[in-house]
Amino acid sequence: MQQTFRGDLIPETTNLSQRRKGKMKQQFRFLLAGVSLIGVLVCHAIPAEAQVHTTTFQVTLVSLSITVTPPSITLGSKAAGATVRSVQGGSPAPFRVTNNSDIDAIVQIAGTNAKSTSVSADNPSWMLEITNGANMFRFAAGVAAGNDGPFTAVLEGPTSGDTTFGNAGPIVQVPGGPFGPGDSRTVSWELVLPNSSTKVGTQEFQILFQAASAT
Amino acid sequence: MVLALPFLFMGAEGVSAGELSTQFVEVTLDQVKIGQSVRLHVPLSITNLGANSTRIKVDAVTPAPFELRDGYEAIPDPSWIRFERDTFTVEPNETALTDVILDVPYDVAYLGKRYQVIVSSRSIDGMVGIGFRSRVLFSIDAVVEY
Numbered sequence: 001m002q003q004t005f006r007g008d009l010i011p012e013t014t015n016l017s018q019r020r021k022g023k024m025k026q027q028f029r030f031l032l033a034g035v036s037l038i039g040v041l042v043c044h045a046i047p048a049e050a051q052v053h054t055t056t057f058q059v060t061l062v063s064l065s066i067t068v069t070p071p072s073i074t075l076g077s078k079a080a081g082a083t084v085r086s087v088q089g090g091s092p093a094p095f096r097v098t099n100n101s102d103i104d105a106i107v108q109i110a111g112t113n114a115k116s117t118s119v120s121a122d123n124p125s126w127m128l129e130i131t132n133g134a135n136m137f138r139f140a141a142g143v144a145a146g147n148d149g150p151f152t153a154v155l156e157g158p159t160s161g162d163t164t165f166g167n168a169g170p171i172v173q174v175p176g177g178p179f180g181p182g183d184s185r186t187v188s189w190e191l192v193l194p195n196s197s198t199k200v201g202t203q204e205f206q207i208l209f210q211a212a213s214a215t
Numbered sequence: 216m217v218l219a220l221p222f223l224f225m226g227a228e229g230v231s232a233g234e235l236s237t238q239f240v241e242v243t244l245d246q247v248k249i250g251q252s253v254r255l256h257v258p259l260s261i262t263n264l265g266a267n268s269t270r271i272k273v274d275a276v277t278p279a280p281f282e283l284r285d286g287y288e289a290i291p292d293p294s295w296i297r298f299e300r301d302t303f304t305v306e307p308n309e310t311a312l313t314d315v316i317l318d319v320p321y322d323v324a325y326l327g328k329r330y331q332v333i334v335s336s337r338s339i340d341g342m343v344g345i346g347f348r349s350r351v352l353f354s355i356d357a358v359v360e361y
Contacts (some may be wrong), residue, residue: 065236
């Protein structure tokens with residue numbers, strides 16, 4: 001169920017000049033209250049310009065809920081240049097994304113928080129492809145200097161998604177459009193390891209699924 | 216030459232990606248004044264419906280073009296949005312709240328503008344993170360009060 005609330009918002013603070021004005025406005029409001037009372041008693045005359053200007057708000061309350069499995073994938077040691085793919089019904093398993101809300105939801109994918117040891121920081125070539133049917137997303141993860149923090153990534157290959165970078169890296173929508181209430185989809189992926197002797201080490205990062213209202 | 220590349224996705228085995236829920240999906244503010252700070256009427260809430268406690272990180276981020284509502288442009292600086300706390304832990308079946316505050320700089324260049332910012336919330340433990348991209352839409356009053 002969706003509920004929408006509207007109302008006036010009370011400012012938390014204003015800058016100094018605004019505060020002075022606010023104080024004057026408050027004093028004026030008290031004066032106005034007195035004048036209004038007299039006005040009501042006498043002639044109901046309240047000047048239109050005396051109305052207090054307020055900020056209004058509107059909040060749409062819905063419950064947006066998402067589940068993603070599996071929670072963790074450990075691939076172990078792989079050869080340089082190797083490609084690892086998710087296997088339906090096998091291991092490693094593809095992601096399963098479910099919209100548990102009663103509203104349509106867009107689900108976006110981003111890679112974030114690369115961490116690595118003994119991995120060259122100046123030659124990004126980690127690849128993660130996330131596929132869904134005929135669509136394919138490829139994240140090429142460049143390890144940031146210091147090996148911590150959002151990795152820079154580019155989106156390659158055939159895609160229907162948007163390649164705009166978010167603060168946490170590129171974000172793309174899971175193909176197939178919005179998830180309807182209760183919709184569950186499999187998101188396959190493919191990881192291409194760098195074919196370089198400078199990339200020996202452990203690479204860790206997080207794949208982030210985020211839901212947003214599609215309405 | 217074939218080299219062994221120990222490759223480990225982040226996250227301990229057994230840590231559930233779980234399920235998160237929020238009611239902070241979209242908030243609209245009208246006629247905010249330049250130089251004004253407003254505390255959003257509804258706090259950002261994250262409910263952990265999973266079986267394990269989850270650490271949540273909250274950020275304000277610039278929306279991608281495809282995320283923009285008609286008539287709104289991306290916020291000039293996401294730092295206009297502050298949170299009472301930006302990292303917290305949510306236990307299973309519990310809800311964590313944080314206030315969201317909007318600070319609009321005092322600059323006449325912003326008069327009459329309509330901006331959108333994304334409030335990004337996400338679990339930061341585990342290889343698979345989940346979260347939300349909530350919309351905050353606001354219009355700035357076109358008039359300066361003297």
